[in-house]
Amino acid sequence: MLLSLLKKRRSIRKYQPRPIEKEKIDTLMECVLRSPSSRNLNPWQYIFVTDPGLLAKLGKSKEHGSAFLKGAALAVVILGDPERCDVWIEDCSIAATILQLVAEEMGLGSCWVQIRLRKHGNNLSAEEYIRDLLQIPDNLVVASVIGMGYPDETKSGHNQETLQYDKIFLNFFGQR
Amino acid sequence: MFIDLLRKRRSIRNFDQRPVEPEKLDILTEALLRSPASKGRYPWEFILVTDPDIISQLAVAKPKGGGFLEKAPLCVVICGNPGISDVWIEDCTVAATIVQLAAEDLGLGSCWCQIRRRQHASGVSSTAVLRQQLGLPDCLEVACIIGIGYPLATIAPRSRTSLPSRKVHKNVYQKS
Ligand SMILES: Cc1cc2nc3c(=O)[nH]c(=O)nc-3n(C[C@H](O)[C@H](O)[C@H](O)COP(=O)(O)O)c2cc1C
Ligand SMILES: Cc1cc2nc3c(=O)[nH]c(=O)nc-3n(C[C@H](O)[C@H](O)[C@H](O)COP(=O)(O)O)c2cc1C
Numbered sequence: 001m002l003l004s005l006l007k008k009r010r011s012i013r014k015y016q017p018r019p020i021e022k023e024k025i026d027t028l029m030e031c032v033l034r035s036p037s038s039r040n041l042n043p044w045q046y047i048f049v050t051d052p053g054l055l056a057k058l059g060k061s062k063e064h065g066s067a068f069l070k071g072a073a074l075a076v077v078i079l080g081d082p083e084r085c086d087v088w089i090e091d092c093s094i095a096a097t098i099l100q101l102v103a104e105e106m107g108l109g110s111c112w113v114q115i116r117l118r119k120h121g122n123n124l125s126a127e128e129y130i131r132d133l134l135q136i137p138d139n140l141v142v143a144s145v146i147g148m149g150y151p152d153e154t155k156s157g158h159n160q161e162t163l164q165y166d167k168i169f170l171n172f173f174g175q176r
Numbered sequence: 177m178f179i180d181l182l183r184k185r186r187s188i189r190n191f192d193q194r195p196v197e198p199e200k201l202d203i204l205t206e207a208l209l210r211s212p213a214s215k216g217r218y219p220w221e222f223i224l225v226t227d228p229d230i231i232s233q234l235a236v237a238k239p240k241g242g243g244f245l246e247k248a249p250l251c252v253v254i255c256g257n258p259g260i261s262d263v264w265i266e267d268c269t270v271a272a273t274i275v276q277l278a279a280e281d282l283g284l285g286s287c288w289c290q291i292r293r294r295q296h297a298s299g300v301s302s303t304a305v306l307r308q309q310l311g312l313p314d315c316l317e318v319a320c321i322i323g324i325g326y327p328l329a330t331i332a333p334r335s336r337t338s339l340p341s342r343k344v345h346k347n348v349y350q351k352s
Pocket of ligand 2: 215
């Protein structure tokens, strides 16, 4: 059941050096291409990065929260085309979520790196930094990067008691 | 397997009138609350609507592409607080995707109704209309509504060959 996957999932940022098998990468590619999008416009594109030099450079995308990519076996850079669809943020985030759940099911650990609205440094956005690194054309924007690999840390799933049930309302705001 | 679920999933807009059982509602609720969010800030709130009168109101909040909600026995209104997270759109989308996949896993069908950036027939934003209808505080934005129910008919899965595989690049962006 999907719920059992959700019960144990956590963000994993430490990975074993072992590469991800080609069949698994092929499945990940298939799954992101199956990601639904608004009006089926598919405004996304994906760059699958396995080159260690590029992974190390992707790790420098942001001052905080991207360094772990250096140790990832794979980073999937998710690009959106705002001219193709105005709700590309949603479309790209759906693909990122699907990618993480498929990775989890295949025994991989993963973590999201937010790029949209994030800075590389004082004068450069994280997006501009990655655009330059991966030769991304100007009409595309970088939404996020999902890093993954075989996990080298274990974390227990969140306890049901810690879930924020106060955020659920029935029929009307404030009603439970 | 979760991957098989992705392979057969399609948007479902025609539903049986059979209500969603309380046990399934509980599972969908837990799935929503298990959604990860940027910096662990969880800027979302969810309204589960089963009241037919309120559902009829939701169905007119966005005339273009929102009418199908009328026939959905369950609507999940996904709201986000931009004051809590600047990437609330991403966080709300993660939860919307997870609830759709959890529904599919339970034998239910679902379809996304986009609300952010969309208008009511009067020209005011769909969000403003929903704020009134659902008593939402001004600090909440509505991302989308997910309509859920037992499917009236099945839709053929997409074939692997129909997927836009030129949208996957390896290591750097390759111009086609
Ligand atoms: C971000 C997003 C917004 C969507 N908005 C609507 C909508 O407002 N109304 C609707 O009927 N379908 C909506 N859909 C469903 C898409 O039209 C559908 O996913 C797409 O055409 C692909 O078809 P499939 O899901 O059957 O594979 C939306 C989907 C996404 C991902
Ligand atoms: C939209 C989004 C953006 C995120 N961005 C980052 C990031 O830039 N760097 C990072 O290390 N983790 C990032 N995360 C992971 C969250 O910090 C993590 O999901 C959250 O703290 C909850 O922990 P858990 O996933 O282990 O349950 C992001 C998660 C989401 C959903």
